[in-house]
Amino acid sequence: MLSEEERKEIEEEFKLYPHKQAAAIEAMKVVQKHRGWLSDESLEDLAALLEVSKDDLDGVATFYNLLYRSPVGKHVILVCNSISCWVMGYEEILHTLSEKLGIKYGETTQDGRFTLLPVPCLGTCDHAPAMMIDRDLHRDLKSEDIEKILEAYK
Amino acid sequence: MEKPLTQNIRTDGAPLYLKEYEQAGGYQALRKTITMTPKEVMDLVKDSGLRGRGGAGFPTGMKWSFVPMGDNAPRPKYLVANGDEMEPGTFKDRLLIEAKPHQLIEGMIISAYAIQADISYIFIRGEYTEGAEIIQKAIHEAYEAGYLGKNILGSPFSLEMHVHTSVGRYMCGEETALLNALEGKRATPRSKPPFPQSSGLFGKPTIVNNIETLSCISHIINNGAEWFKKLSLTGEGGTKLYGASGKVKRPGLWELPLGTTLREILEEYAGGMRDGLKLRGLLPGGASTDFLTEEHLDVNMDFTSVGKVGSRMGTGTIIVMDDKTCPVGFVHNLQVFFAQESCGWCTPCREGLPWVEKTLYSIEHGTGQMEDLDILSFHTKYLGPGNTFCPLAPGAMEPLQSALKYYREDFIKHINEKSCPWRS
């Protein structure tokens, strides 16, 4: 069941488009914002609200890498793996993160605190290597700074 | 040197909100615009020589002129700002979004006036969370001040503006795929014709322009077409945000006259290579442009000049490859990206890109064969222009084909030595 709040926020989005199907992505974003990810049940509820089939909606959801169809940790770490970050040594940063957290790309820590995901160029290549944790951008990364950065995300 | 796009940007990095923007002359261009006819605005932009800054360099005024005008034109018409910025190595629109949101909004209102659009969207990639909030706040300010909404500044012209934050995928930046994304669908491209100018968003006339393109518009209205032309060194019109990333001394972003040479950007602004490193090559404008080398440094960075030496200016943000970086590994990284971002619509791209990626992987990891070079060459043609539905695959082949040309001996060395000379 969608919450009252989710429903209200989605209905706000309907106003910005000529028909409600066009707000499909916005609607999924609303649910993800509240629940962290999109479960089958959420998609069914959304499909009913948007008057589309669940399969069609799932087809859209799975296309986009920032819509999560499986649960993610409390904090999502997006490590840029594109070219400027590669030149500047992102692989070492990723290695440090993996070691510290005990997870690889695509995995979530046992305690559910962090999920580690790759992301294409974050548009801050003059400060490579770069990553985002939740909404925060971290740039000019050095392996020795990783521990301290992670500490801020309880 | 005039720097209209970045002029008045605050040194503390905070956005220029309405009050400061107005104090710096903001929204004067809009006031002037509503005293002009849409055709006059369009002609002015045409005469300025402005070419799209999204990568392809299509003349902006000409693009607008394909939109049906007059009382019988289909309604509503749309204007969309493309702020997807996912081309690897590109970091220019972020600055314009985060630091000077009203310059973009004013440029969009004027552009919308020129094509008589009714509704506008700013499409921003999902990771630009702060940028999206800044734009949202600036739009709100613009509505409050009467620059957006019904009867703008008392004129008959009305315009709505909304932000759409995306949820990933490079394909969203391709303009027809972007329209599908805005309609809540998968971001696969549409066949052209019909072109978006006649049948775009929700089947209505639509113009999609890049953030930097739209940010130029108010300056053209304020200062005229001749002024804009003269900003550039080579006559293509305007300034350009140029960037450099990689192992240069001072990676960064600079607004310079369009047509500044690669050498000046890299040596004067980026400070040259880091000590102990030499320039091996560069991609002049993002991941999907052909390599250039030392011998091309005196080329003017504009659309025509870079085209003449076999590459493209693209987004104008240069990715530098030094002599301690492996060219095969470099190109492999690019192809991982392209293979992952292929939307899967057409077979050559869906199957070809992963094959290219795997072939490069095996060469890089010492299991490549000489025949692999032929396989790679074959793909540069098989996925070349005209063979796929959209420019993603041909774009992916640009750095590959030029790497095979300029760094062939490095590929061969990997194959002969059965390992990467830079890793061992």
Ligand SMILES: Cc1cc2nc3c(=O)[nH]c(=O)nc-3n(C[C@H](O)[C@H](O)[C@H](O)COP(=O)(O)O)c2cc1C
């Ligand atoms: C795969 C792909 C990705 C693209 N990404 C962007 C982008 O992020 N931003 C952009 O402005 N143009 C991008 N483009 C170019 C757009 O299709 C379009 O040409 C551009 O937005 C037009 O604006 P302009 O005429 O102002 O340059 C992309 C093209 C392709 C093929």
Ligand code: SF4
């Ligand atoms: S070239 Fe690739 S990205 Fe473009 S439509 Fe075909 S499959 Fe999709």
Ligand code: FES
């Ligand atoms: S390549 Fe990592 S931020 Fe651009």
